[in-house]
Amino acid sequence: MIPADAPPSFDGHRETTYATVHAVAPFYSVLIRINPDNPSSTTDFVCDLCTEMPTPTDGGKTYTFKIREGVTFHDGSPLTAADVAASWQEIIHPREGMSSARESYFIMVDKVEASDATTVVFRLKFATNAFLPSLADPFAWIYKKEILDKDPRWFEKNIMGSGPFKFAGYEIGQSIKGVRNPDYYHKGRPYLDGFIGIFAAKQAVRVDAIRADRAAVEFRGLPPSARDELVRELGDQITVQTSDWNCGNLVTPNHKRKPFDDVRVRRALALAIDSWHGAPALAKIATVHTVAGIVFPGSPLAATKEELQTLAGFWPDIGKSREEAKRLLKEAGAEGLKFELMNRNVDQPYKYVATWLIDEWSKVGLQVTQRVLPTGPFFDALRHGTFDVTVDFNCQSVVNPLMDIGKFLPHSVYAENYGNYDDEKEIALYQALLHETDTVKQRSMIREFEKYVLDTQVHMLMTPWWNRIIPARSYVKGWKISPSHYLNQDLANVWLDK
Template sequence: MFINKKIFKSFIFSFVSVFLITCFFPNNDISAGEKGGTLKYGVKSKIETYDAHGANAYGVMHYIPQHYSTLVTFNWDNFPELEGDVAESWNVSTDGLTYVFNIRKGIKFHDGTPLTAKDVKATYDRLYNPPEGVRSARKNLFSSIKSIETPDDFTVVFKLKSPDGALLTGFGSPWNSIYSAKDIAKGPRWHADNINGTGPFRFVEHVKGSKWVAKRYEDYHFDDNYLDETVGFAIKKIVNPMLGGQIMAEWRAAVPPVVKVLKEKMGDKVAFQTMPMLSLMMITLNAEFEHFKDKRVRHALTLCMDRHKGLPTLAKLTWTAPQPAAAVMPGSEFALPSNELEKLPGFGRDMAANRAKARALLKESGHQNLTFKYSNRAVAHPYEQIAIWLIDQWKKCGVSVEQISSPTPKWVKMRRSGTFDVTIDFVSGFLPDPTILLAKYTSKDRNPQNYSGYIDRKLDDLYEAQKKQPDPQKRKALIHEFIKHSTDLSWTLPLSFMNRTIALDKKVKGYKIAPSLVLNTDWRGVWIED
């Protein structure tokens, strides 16, 4: 098997070491779940599609996963250990080029259609080699796949072009909803507006701007879908819906001021779970914006930002982490040491020198009176707080910025179409493996999540090299080179990873927070205490 067990254990240990420092799980319940009840939760983001394959917004993942299954999933008591979902078992060849999955028998889609290997093949064909009209945001993740075979109705064989150490865990991504081949044949847009999965809860209705309703799927292939019903409500704030009993949870995050209010108002009726997140906030510059084609201008913008002083202040107001980061979680196995990070543009501690250099670069490039529009997402946390801080930082270097805030669907379309000067952006990983976290930075023609639009073959080559490299020290060197080159390019200006705290009504049992907004959101194992 290509995934060296020693390397993988080291990877898991470094991940757990970083995350357990601040993890807090007061609401865990190890007793068996009770059938019945309605889980009422809030979602602050609108969604623009039901198709998880092409989506990248967390709101999609707070509604959609409960309706679908994936090939494999994670053991939430021992993340990131894998366990089967649609796949009952699997094995990987010693050369790492063949993955064989044995599909569980007796699974049915919500419309009654039996699930077979053909549905898995059709799903992954759509993900790694999307036909015209289909957007796959996971295309880069599965770029090592050469072909998919189905020797019988319950066996799927993936053939690879080259070994890929992150592929097996990549199959556990919640974005990889298993679709029916019959539904896929209905056209590229069908899944954007329709739902038919094999997940624990079947879709009932979506009243846009109001609620999302699902009922327990009685023919589900596991017995841990305890809830009778789930209802997701569209909300703008957390406090009043929680205090009034409209919702029992909000899965994105409660910022420090909200946590304080809920503790004061709800007392022992509310519980909190806290964990650092695999989401890195960043600023993306449009490669087609004429002024940004000069790297001196891009360097000036990142040099203006006092990350070391500003991020700890932001962390008290919203859910950004207090320490600067570039691409990989600080303190994890593959992260740049802090002394090397501080040598990169924008990460040095001498702000007087940084800003003097920024002004000199702007003057030297002929852009000392630089102006541009900053396209923001019209969501309070952390977007408004980051925008206020950023605009103030750039102003200190003589840069004039106009902020434009848009609702999530409009903002998503704006990023994809490239109709912006500068925008807020993020890497939302579901695993700490660099293959997943670094995919965002590869060239636009290989990666639809590169909203800047640049092409850089050195980054592409480094990405592929680290993905194939089994030696951990050699891989680390490649990853460090990737981070340094990406940061020097400065098409994306990284800020920090996020800290996440969720608030739960004490009646909600069986849920465990995960290090991503998109993980563990199918409500399996969740139950309501009377």
């Protein structure tokens, strides 16, 4: 089951939604990836189309990949280094009129080139630990250069890759089908003869399908209530995998709307929120779980509880925190402030998080109403800044803190930041961090960046990180959960014990 009406397009280079990756990843290859047998790792990268993981040269600024020989696209034509280089060129430096959702992830890359039919070379402007995890992005599909040269938009509406499954059909808003690729270069795989992905935006439809055994699994994540319902009714016919999720809702005030241009008001919004007590309560009904700062809680670079408790919104004494919030609101002339919280029309966990936030803010005298929009108008409002405060999100794939925290940078640097603020100091802090390769120093610099963003300027606010819960029919074997609903979705390792 795919929890969406339909993917906005089939082009992985352009899109950021799971609706695209869950539907289309089985048809494509990537250069490298997180190990599908160990996807919970944040550092275990393995080759897909390359032959071995390279050791960087030139002081960490040159990566040379040898490409497998004998790989073919589904139309029977050979895949060479030229196709790999051309695909990466579109991701890193898209041609005029084309967009790449991950262009900003590769600001360290100078150029990528195919030096011969089996060799691809990435040349960096500076050495950084952020590069290799970025390269393992699950949307970085390898397209055929000949097609890209003729029509770079062809892959938005068409599918033709070299992955474990061949495209077999698509019914808009209904389903997508794939059949086993007998020429797949990972010998013996995929195990399945084929798959059908069924689009269903409503959770009840997806849960009913799994309960009735019309479907075997849904890979995004279901709330605790759905898990409990399936386990209660099906017993050992259901298995459940769980993980902290490299995804979370943020709160983004629109700095161009008064009084949210005043840091005192933004700070009061943060101080009013009690995540330490809110997270355990929310976890019983919603797909949230862990209190953490700007870095995924499973990362060595994440803040400790003691470090978090020094930041606005994480103080251990909520009474003291809310008194300070009231003082700041009074000082800013914003006592009893009324405003609108914009939200996306997605139940889990968007609406649950928003309801909790509104209740928290009411405890310092704020009067907040919620405006829920369908996905299209929601994104349109984000991009045009037609909101007071919005429920936002930071969902990433491979855990890569140096890139993942880019969400908190101004829009001029990171296109998907919607706070409408400029901050040269923040950009300078980030640039210094990105160029640092010593992990001990990185950790200290991330704490400085985190303090500045969440406490000093309060450009954005954190809510508890999500919790990924995947109930599946017990006969589904071979698939392992990761911290992201984007990872490990090509289905090559999945088999059915029936």
